[in-house]
Amino acid sequence: MRGSICVLIACILALAGATTGLGAEVRAVCRIPAEIALPCRGASETMRVFVRGNSGWQPADYTMAGERVIFRLRPGELGSSQIRLLIDPPAWLDIDDITPPTLTGLKIDGQPLAAETTVHLGMGPDAPATIRLGARDAENRLDFDSVVATLDGVALPAGSITVEPGDDRSASVEVRLGKVEYGTHRAVVSIADASPQANRLEVAVLFSRVDMTNYLLPTLPGVKLTVSSSFPGYEDLTALNDGRKEFDGVHCQNDVSWASAEQPGPHWVEARFGQPRELKEVTVYWAFYGSTHHTSQKLQVQAPEGGGWRTVYTSPTEGHPVGPCTTFSFPAVTVDGFRIVQDDGGGAAGRPQLMWIAEVEAR
Ligand SMILES: [Ca+2]
Ligand SMILES: [Ca+2]
Numbered sequence: 001m002r003g004s005i006c007v008l009i010a011c012i013l014a015l016a017g018a019t020t021g022l023g024a025e026v027r028a029v030c031r032i033p034a035e036i037a038l039p040c041r042g043a044s045e046t047m048r049v050f051v052r053g054n055s056g057w058q059p060a061d062y063t064m065a066g067e068r069v070i071f072r073l074r075p076g077e078l079g080s081s082q083i084r085l086l087i088d089p090p091a092w093l094d095i096d097d098i099t100p101p102t103l104t105g106l107k108i109d110g111q112p113l114a115a116e117t118t119v120h121l122g123m124g125p126d127a128p129a130t131i132r133l134g135a136r137d138a139e140n141r142l143d144f145d146s147v148v149a150t151l152d153g154v155a156l157p158a159g160s161i162t163v164e165p166g167d168d169r170s171a172s173v174e175v176r177l178g179k180v181e182y183g184t185h186r187a188v189v190s191i192a193d194a195s196p197q198a199n200r201l202e203v204a205v206l207f208s209r210v211d212m213t214n215y216l217l218p219t220l221p222g223v224k225l226t227v228s229s230s231f232p233g234y235e236d237l238t239a240l241n242d243g244r245k246e247f248d249g250v251h252c253q254n255d256v257s258w259a260s261a262e263q264p265g266p267h268w269v270e271a272r273f274g275q276p277r278e279l280k281e282v283t284v285y286w287a288f289y290g291s292t293h294h295t296s297q298k299l300q301v302q303a304p305e306g307g308g309w310r311t312v313y314t315s316p317t318e319g320h321p322v323g324p325c326t327t328f329s330f331p332a333v334t335v336d337g338f339r340i341v342q343d344d345g346g347g348a349a350g351r352p353q354l355m356w357i358a359e360v361e362a363r
Contacts, residue, residue, distance in 0.1 A: 025196060026071075026085040033074050040069040040087075050086040050095060053078025057095050057196070060085055086196055097139035097195035103203060104170070105134035117201070123208035127180035128187075135201050136170040137193040146192035146200070149175040152185055163191075182283055183324055184208045215273050215362040216241045222274010228267050231259035231354070240269065245285035245325070245359035252289040252358070259287065260355040265344050267355035271362060272337035279303070280332040281363050282313075282340065285325040286348075287356035294356040295322045298346030303335045312338075315346070322348070338362065 028036060040047075051060035053075065062071045075081045089095055103115045108128045113119060121128065131149075135142060144163050149156040156175065164172045175189050187205045192198040216223055218241050225237045234254045244256045260267035282301050286293040297319035302309035312330040320326045328340075340360070345352040 024087045026087065028073055028083045028085070029081055030073050030075055030083065031081045033072070033076070035070055035072050036085075037065070037068045037070045039067060040064075047088050049088070051078065052084045052086070052196075053080035053082070055079060057086065084196070089196070092141070093194065093196075094139040095196055097137075097193060098197055098199060099137075099139060099193075100199040101135040101137040101142060101191060101193050101201040103133060103201055104136050105132075105172075106203065107132040108205065118204045119206065121205060121207035123210045125209070125211040125213075127177060127185065127209045128205065128207060130174055130176050131187060131189055131203070131205055132172065132174045133189060133203050134166075134170070134172050135191050136166075137199075138169075139193065139195065141168040141194040142171050143192045143194045143198065144171060146198065147173055147190070149187070149189045151177060151180065151187050180209055181323065181325055181327060182209050182211065211363060213363045215277050215279070216271055216360055218242065220274070222272065224272045224274070225360070226270045226272075227258065227260065228269075229261035229263070231261055231356075234259040240357060240360050243359070252287045252356070257287040257356060257358040259357075260342075262351065262354040264353055266341050267347075268339050268341040269355075269357065269360060270337065270339040271360060273362075274336070276334050276336050277362075278332050278334050279338060279362055281327050281329045282338060283325055283327040283361040283363075284340065284357055285359040285361075286323075287358050288324070289356070290350070292348070292350070293322050293324055294348040294351065294354070295320050295326060296342050296347050296355060297349065297352070298343035299328075300341045300343075301328045301330065302339050302341060303333045304337060309339065315343075 026038065047069070049060040049062050050057040060071060062069055071085055073083050075083060086095060103117055106113045106115045106119065108121065109130055144165055147161055147163050149161050160176045160178060162174045166172065171191065173189060173191060177187060185207055188202060190200050190202040192200040218238065223241070225240050227237060236254050237258055239254055239256055239258050286295045298315045300311045301313035303312050312333060313328040342355040347354045
């Protein structure tokens with residue numbers, strides 16, 4: 001694995017101090033001709049060094065001085081102030097490689113698909129659980145440590161990625177997406193080759209997780225919603241189950257959302273089905289205002305029991321990731337309703353005494 005050292009040169013002065021080893025890469029920013037001196041203990045006069053500015057790699061101009069190596073950087077000739085030096089790259093490395101690895105296979109949940117770098121899965125009640133791809137590079141080894149997987153731009157933890165090398169130049173990568181919320185999503189898995197350019201194969205999988213089952217559809221008989229209080233101008237509760245939950249803009253008013261009074265104490269929304277239902281999850285779509293979703297951080301879902309309430313879901317201590325919606329799952333209970341109780345101060349980070357909801361669904 002090559003090291004990478006960044007230096008900033010602002011004037012014609014030799015800059016020393018960064019230690020480099022075999023196969024090291026040095027990045028420098030200089031707008032005027034400069035020299036850079038690096039300690040290079042044990043290096044031989046036959047060191048292979050390449051320099052790159054605006055175009056491809058070319059042999060670098062350097063001299064040895066004791067245990068230092070001195071490079072002359074000429075941004076004018078290289079066509080760029082962003083200069084990279086590659087010192088003694090391994091013999092197998094094709095440093096001029098500008099081609100990303102090839103996608104050799106793709107499976108979603110074990111089902112083979114055409115090996116295309118953008119896949120639209122459409123909509124369904126379940127999100128894909130695993131994405132598995134095969135990659136091979138024609139010019140270089142793969143960088144097995146370069147694998148990155150994201151869901152909606154957020155990196156998935158390393159524990160959800162498994163890389164199985166085939167040979168130096170090929171690998172199979174499996175990514176487990178974990179729990180995925182309702183809504184439209186984009187999962188991206190990428191792997192780079194070992195060239196200095198780190199050419200990257202990127203595979204995007206797009207899908208929508210949609211479940212039309214919803215006990216709170218306003219057309220269902222007996223469905224009724226009540227709340228603890230309302231923010232002035234947000235008294236109309238039809239916004240809680242009118243189906244409008246995704247919207248743009250800065251105005252999140254009562255035509256799409258309901259908000260509690262903004263005051264200390266718990267806030268709650270109570271829903272009644274009008275008949276017993278087997279309930280296992282409640283999804284809340286959060287109000288979007290001021291460029292953020294107002295995702296409550298501390299709440300409980302409670303089921304009616306013996307004239308009182310029994311808590312079936314409690315927020316994790318770390319709260320909820322801020323996003324368009326949150327699904328609270330729990331062991332199924334047969335009930336004719338439920339309520340969502342936000343703790344005192346358990347609202348979104350910016351307005352903790354407010355509960356602000358665009359839509360509630362229950363299944
Ligand atoms: Ca390549
Ligand atoms: Ca709504």
